[in-house]
Amino acid sequence: MKKSPKKTLRCAALLGASSLALSSVLSADTISVNFHVGNDADSATPAQADHEITGSEAAGLDNNTTWNNINVGNSGNNSTAGSIFTTTVLTDDAGDASAATISQGGGDSTWFVGYGADSAGGASEIGLAGSNHDDLFNSYLALNSSTYGDGNPSDAGYISITGLGTAYTSGGYNLIIYSDSDKRAGSTGADRTSEFSIIPGGGSLITNYLVEDDIPNRITFSGTYIASDNSDTDDAYSNYTVIAGLTADSFDLYIHSDDGGRGAISGFQIVAVPEPSTTALLAGLLGLSYVMVRRRS
DSSP states (O other), rough: OOOOOOHHHHHHHHHHHHHHHHHHHHHHOOEEEEEOOOOOOOOTTOOOOOOOOOOTTOOOOTOOOOOOEOOHHHHHHEEEEEOSOOEEEETTTSSSSTTTEEEEEESSSSEEETTTOTTTOOOOOOOOOSSHHHHHSEEEEOOBBBTTTTSOOOOOOOEEOOEEEEEEEETOOEEEEEEEOOOOOOSSSSSSSEEEEEEETSOEEEEEEEEESSSSOOOOOOOOBBBBOSSSOOOOOOOOEEEEEEEOEEEEEEESHHHHHHEEEEEEEEEEOOOOHHHHHHHHHHHHHHHHHHHOO
């Protein structure tokens, strides 16, 4: 039997609406944070803009365009203890302008700010053509936690996240940490290993590792995201690690290194996990829509 054009359009619209509803839920709420140098004065290019992710610029595993840019101060060794960054209310990509708050824990601290494309003292950008993903890695914050590090150096500061709402705590969330620090040109020592110790509110310590295979290759972010295997003995290059299954409305993040010096962080994302009941409901709606289309045909 020949299908009615009106029925075909009506059924297509029903399927389309159901698909859109499903995809909107599966596209999880995300808080994205980018740490960047605050004093890039390279006059040859608008270099400071190469460290911030703004407007329609996209970065991260999900090509996110809603980034909170956190200025961590002057490049080089900030050897006088002070405030690393100001407390900031964070916006997520669902439009929540107070999705969480980031602050510096531990009081006044020493710290280091470096460039990802060069040696510690260099001031150059990675410079990927037609991409803003390198803006996430062009500069970084480095710390060696006085709580979990080896004490050389000893940095009191850590990152504190508070105020996560039910959009993140109900179904849980994953924390994605990005890191690709300077290549230490001329170094002959061990690969750089950054350690990330996370203490969720009311929870126990979780430690993930991220290794940069910079000896002798000194690999720089090329536009490809490579997951860490979270081994502190591996020497394979990686540029992100994932701490999955968090549910607390707050957590503290301590950064350190087990091979001397400081660990580094370029940025991070807090990604909500869609609630199974909601996902199942919309998947069922999509299936029901298909059945209705079949019956109307």
